[in-house]
Amino acid sequence: MPVEIVNKTPVWQRREPLQQRLIWCGYFLALMLFLLCWKIISDNTIWEFLTDAHLQAASLIGRMIPPDWSITGSLLLPLWDTLNIATVGTALGVLIAFPLAFLAARNTSPHPSLRAFALAVIVSSRSINALIWAILLVTIVGPGLLAGMIAIALRSIGFVGKLLYEAIEEIHPTPVEAVTSTGAGRMQVLAYSVMPQIMPAFAGITVYRWDINIRESTVLGLVGAGGIGLQMNAAINNLAWGQVATVFVLIFATVIFSEWVSAKVRHAVI
Amino acid sequence: MLKLKGLTKRYATGDLALNDIDLDVPAGQVLALIGPSGAGKSTLIRCVNRLVEPTSGSIELDSKDITNVRGGRLRQARRQIGMIFQNYALVERLSVMENVLSGRLAYVGFWRSYFRKFPQSDIQQAFELLERVGLETMLDKRGDALSGGQKQRVGIARALMQNPKLLLVDEPTASLDPKTSRQIMRLICELCQEQNLATIINIHDVALAQQFVHRVVGLRAGEIVYDGAPDGLSPEILTTIYGEEDWSADKHDDDQGASEAKGPDVEAALLGGHP
Amino acid sequence: MSQSPQLLEPRIIAAKSGSWRPKPKISNVTLRWGINAAALVYLVLLYFSVDINWSRVAQGMDRGVAFMGSFLTPDFVSRGGEIAIGLRESLTMTFAATVIGILLAIPVGLGAARNIAPTPVYFFCRAIIALSRTFQEIIIAILFVAMFGFGPLAGVVTLAFATIGFMAKLLAEDIEDAQRDPMEAVRATGASWLQWINYAVQPQVMPRLIGLSLYRLDINFRESAVIGIVGAGGIGATLNTSINRYDYDTSAAVLLVIIGIVLMSEYLSGYVRKWTA
Known part of the structure; x- marks a missing residue:
């Protein structure tokens, strides 16, 4: 039951304690998985290329405008x-x-x-x-x-x-x-x-x-x-x-x- | 006209819906099938036209055994059995005329029906039936544009388009108000008399049934517990069919005038037809 | 029945004498024939503008048969290493991009719901959605590869960007369809904006949001198999190479792996939807 008696006063919780813990566990696992994925991606990325990404983007957009009608x-x-x-x-x-x-x-x-x-x-x-x-x-x-x-x-x-x-x-x-x-x-x-x-x-x-x-x-x-x-x-x-x-x-x-x-x-x- | 012998239906879940039913319905007779929800009324009439396959027993229509026929022979048999549904079961996106003509499907080939090329006589008959149920000016209306009572009239016309010998009617008034219910029941009974049809009507509203039918069969837990005249339904017999209840107490209760024959509630059902 | 005969429509009189045709779906005659004529003109134009080199098609039939056959003899082994690496990269890209995309899509979706967002925010968020939805993932991938260089990072950014448009649009529509009464009721209690979102909006859209997230995860995996073609990482590169080498047995193996994973994710999302419904 979501309502428990603690020290003789009823305490309301949104979920049962076990269910709540399972949900937190789920979030934790998802976070770990995400970090793992990020590490794999990061290992395969040459981050030095990114230092000038904004310049690349600017020059790309600059060359696109105006369009060649x-x-x-x-x-x-x-x-x-x-x-x-x-x-x-x-x-x-x-x-x-x-x-x-x-x-x-x-x-x-x-x-x-x-x-x-x-x-x-x-x-x-x-x-x-x-x-x-x-x-x-x-x-x-x-x-x-x-x-x-x-x-x-x-x-x-x-x-x-x-x-x-x-x-x-x-x-x-x-x-x-x-x-x-x-x-x-x-x-x-x-x-x-x-x-x-x-x-x-x-x-x-x-x-x-x-x-x-x-x-x-x-x-x-x-x-x-x-x-x-x-x-x-x-x-x-x-x-x-x-x-x-x-x-x-x-x-x-x-x-x-x-x-x-x-x-x-x-x-x-x- | 219809002869059921030892009809038994056990569903795959193990529930015994019908247990050894013997029933004989002659032409021209209107029979009401009463009983509590889950007594097997719906299963019984669906076994007759084999929408539900019976487990054992036999079904004889017009002295022909149709228990095990398949394919074209089954469709031939179904064509002789009209059916009217609780929720009208119209194809709502088709017009009234198309719904009525769908009663002729077993008489025409696929391509003719696909291109809606029905014979002239069929269209004339459909029109006459629509005139008979008072809807001939609605023939181009779509099914979903009609009121409940009108939909049920179209349902009746569709069933009669089949030129049936037997009519199965499943809770025709369960979704209608008391006045429309009486009109629909009267219409069904008149048409059965006119065309000399054997008819089985599943109905919750005992009072309404007593008013219109020739014979009442009470079903309880898949077995027939009463078979006789409508007048013979004494409180004791109603108790055998439905279980313990004070059958006379509310008859003078004014509040009950508002209750419509809606659900499986027996009390409300009894008084639904009460003016 | 009470209507006099002269009031009856011609169709009713005709039906009485036994002739009846269903009413045409489009009642306006000009419009009906206009549509038919337009369709005919289009077909004629189509016939003259599509030029197919049938002899080339005939030549390729052997290859078509070979490809079909290779589905019966898929080769998972000889390029197993490449498949495994590509697959791992695809899966990591899919998961990371879906998480990032959804986290970003939630604020955009809230901003794009007309019933809860102020007008300037609404138009700004709708513009983001339109931009993200118009262009194919592959076009976006080309641009991001040009900016970030080859590799999975460009892929993740592409997929996340596409996820924003997809999720935000559907989320916004869902919020717009939410029941008004509870929203008013919670606002009437004096709740703050965030409390209001948390208590009145979130419970109404959460089940669908979860369902859509799983669906998008599935889509992102499928897309990750494509963007590899332009150098954005994933199993697409492996697949592309094998097809260009006419190594159909390996291609078939990759395709079967993709089909298998999509099938698995569909079963899984069915279960998750049952839990969260």
């Missing part, structure tokens, strides 16, 4: 490519994630082994960043838009699949029971009782992922998978920081635009 025209086509990578990638990913989510959701999965398979695909896809998929795909299908699109799609499968199967598991079960009791077939039950319930979530998740994918696809060019990242990479390699700044401004504008679109669409479907 003269290359804006040549960046528009790569920007369009970036948009296409994100859009096509999202579409492909969603196309695969949709059936996968039904296999993965406890209440719609036809068989436990299929469910395990779907969950494995989802977690694998979620664990690996689009950029890593892109590096791999560039070595397989060659540099260009296709590698970027597939990379985005592969990463989106897990994200959309996970959120969607959680949405499916959260639907109201009674309408499903009601439609089943009319004698409807399996697919009809899905179409008439499950789908209407998850459609708003599905649309929201898709647009949300598209928004994230716009951001992700801006950097895929760093590893050769197409889009504006290619120009950014070239500018960085040439140490042309003014051009890099221009790319940043364009990326910033695109991301704001995609966030605006995504907010509009989500507002409309909910």
Whole structure:
């Protein structure tokens, strides 16, 4: 009990003594772990480099301002490519994630082994960043838009699949029971009782992922998978920081635009 | 019409929900199933259309054994059994018309139903049913835009769209106010008479049941403890079904007028239909 | 039923005679067709602007198959040392960056919640969040590597910076959604600002804050596998090298390690969430 009798007066404590001690122990362990991590990082850092970090930062920013606007025209086509990578990638990913989510959701999965398979695909896809998929795909299908699109799609499968199967598991079960009791077939039950319930979530998740994918696809060019990242990479390699700044401004504008679109669409479907 | 023999259901948790139930419901009869919460009423009607798989015993519908049928045959059987739910169980994001038409799903193929291309006769029937329950002007409204009583009417129309031979009704009035409850009960009973349906109604509100049904079956701990006319429900019999309670005391208590038939509280249930 | 026939809508009259179609989702006809036409135009533009070198794709198929196959024969051993070092660095970076990031995100999040922060502070904190969220971790990593040199420190700073934007935004939204009544009640007792935060706000947002922290830990680990590509330390460098050498068996091993750790962290966070709920 949090209230103890000490010297005949009740003493109130927020937690039981043992629980309190365990919590302090937890904090202590976390602190120790943090210090250990910091030591490892510190050992691998050449601290002498940091003495002039502020000068480096100042000169970097100095060279970025003003941005080199003269290359804006040549960046528009790569920007369009970036948009296409994100859009096509999202579409492909969603196309695969949709059936996968039904296999993965406890209440719609036809068989436990299929469910395990779907969950494995989802977690694998979620664990690996689009950029890593892109590096791999560039070595397989060659540099260009296709590698970027597939990379985005592969990463989106897990994200959309996970959120969607959680949405499916959260639907109201009674309408499903009601439609089943009319004698409807399996697919009809899905179409008439499950789908209407998850459609708003599905649309929201898709647009949300598209928004994230716009951001992700801006950097895929760093590893050769197409889009504006290619120009950014070239500018960085040439140490042309003014051009890099221009790319940043364009990326910033695109991301704001995609966030605006995504907010509009989500507002409309909910 | 419906014949249950030795129906038993034991859940995976070990609970015995139904123990050796024998029940015969002829066409045109409205039967009320009463009993305390957890007596197995809900399990019983869900066993009939196999939403819950019985452990043993047999279910015969229209002289056909449907205890073990699977796949298409099971759907054929379910199509003949309409079901009405406590919480209406409408698909709230579909329109009233779509909800009613979903009663025809077992009669049309998947793609037809997916593209909402129902035969003209189905749509006419749906419209007539909506007219019968007084909701034909609401056909484009979404399920979540309706009141409780209206939702239950749509639920009734959906069940009747199946052209059922048997109607299973699970606590149709538990979420409704006393006046709407009576209207809904009257509607269900009238429709059953019109279409000569065998009907099983799970109900908590004994007074309401007595007013409308032909026969009452009392269930306690998974066994039938009363089967007879509604008038035969004496206080002694109610005690066997529900347990010890003074069944006459509150009948004149004015305060009770406010209590609605909401929960499993037997007292409130008894008086829910009381004007 | 009481309505006279001339008051009935055409759709109802049509339904009576047995013809009914579901109402279109978008009732405005111009808008509906406008959206359809825009989608069509986009597809046409897409078709003409995406140029894919199919012969190159066909050439690469052998490698694709080889890569798939290597998942069945992952090689943890021959570059085991590099994997272990990379992994250790990734894990330490992840933990340190998450702790630092969350500690910094809490004040920023408080400042970015409209219902408790004064307007100038609100805009300042929202600006930090926007800056941190717009750019990919990898872009930030490039800048920090340029400033701090190669190594895990740049990685930690990158991940911490990204964590601030993520956590502060969600924390601020959570505070904005918190119930007003307890906040007023505690303020009415004469509590100071910090007491008020401690008694009225913290209990309302704590469970979600813990859940989000664990989620961010998970994200930071995954990101730590990427920023190594630009020299910010971690397992990403190992992975990048192995892929560029076409040493797919090692790549598969690294990927499997990452997947395994993410899976583990997901189970773990499920448990922690149950304790703290």
